[in-house]
Amino acid sequence: MKxxxxxLLVLGLVAVATAGVMLFMAMNVELKVIWEIATRYSTDTDLRDPRPNLLIISGIVLGAGLLLGLGLGLPGRLSPSQKKLDAELEARVQERMNLANGSTDQVTPPQS
Structure with a gap:
């Protein structure tokens, strides 16, 4: 799990950095003004609207946020198995029974 x-943390950070750079490059100059100037004085039809790229960048940022959230939210290690929990519980019960009976024998839980 770790x-x-x-x-997930690394992928999220890389995606956030990539999307940040792409967004900075796309928004460095106001797109609406550039698009209007380019379409007003040019009859070339090869011009593409940059707004779909911004939607792609927004999707990347959304996915990066999801990956970061999952990476931060996941536990560092798995919880102990039911067998280990049962062994620890049994050891505690035995220890309490020994204390109640006045015995000094210590029962240690199995280590694994």
């Missing part, structure tokens, strides 16, 4: 968490 490996998955680190992978």
């Amino acid at each position: 490996v998955l968490k680190v992978i």
Whole structure:
């Protein structure tokens, strides 16, 4: 689980950085003004509207935020198995029973 968490964090950070650079490049100059100037004085039809690229960048940012959220929210390690929990519970019960009976034998939970 820890490996998955680190992978998601790294992917999220890379995607946020990439989207930030792309958004900066796209928004460095006001798109509406450039688009109007380019279409007003040019009869060339090869011009493409840059607004769909902004939607793609927004989608990348959304996905990056999701990856970062998942990476930050995942636990660092898995919870102990039911077998380990049962062994620890049994050891505690035995310890309390020994204390109630006055015995000094200590029961240690199995280590794994």
